Amino acid sequence: MPTNLLPKRPTPPRSAKARSVSAPARRVLIKAGRITIRAELLDTATADRVWAALPLYSTAERWGQSIHFETPVETGRDRTARVLATPGEIYFWVEDDRILIVFGPTPISRPGEVRLPRPCNLWAKALDDVTPLKDVAPGEKVSVTVA
Template sequence: MKKIQLQVNEFCLQAVLYDTPAGQAIWDSLPISAKGNLWGDEIYFSIDARVKMENGREVVEEGDLGFWPPGSAFCIFYGLTPVSSPGEIRPASPVEVVGKIIGDYKVLKQVKSTPKVTITPSE
């Protein structure tokens, strides 16, 4: 696994990218800076990475990092989305899970406006 740092507004989170082709494609595109969008308890933003969907998942877990092919978007999941059912987190459509936040992702629930996101390699 490759360690990354997510800076979302004033919050700094540690995460990992999985050793998969999708995780490697995102690693190769670092650093990434973007203005994110909120969709329930998900932050997403377009990135310039060639990621193939290999294991699309319709349900994800809190703290998962995903890639959403229709929008070429990196997704940070930290709670329910508008299409979630009780007890499950559902993306708009299947995503490739590429990594996981390590630590307290729930601080992201404090983000209320267009977040500024930076993703960099971490040691």
């Protein structure tokens, strides 16, 4: 008897958890001077570009209660771009190809907010407290590597 004529057995539905194959979390170590911060990348095009460019090496610069540093990564503004920041979130300053990490108000912040220089792409979230970055002096070495 041909097998294509046999009644088909219903297959049990697979759970949504079984359907989605989750990739392992992408984590980086950001070292600035003597300070090390762990961060987890988000699911964005900017995060993909930063991840592909690792390791990154640069020099820290300060701007109020934030550090930023130049990268060879180039990307356009995306849907995550924002002007108001939250300490612990890590941004990409599109116009200057810089990574920006805020730990408090910047020179253009208004009371009760942390304001970025322009809309910046959110690409990662720190897993550690970012306030120790206040001890990073301009000119100190910065690296971003795979954790």
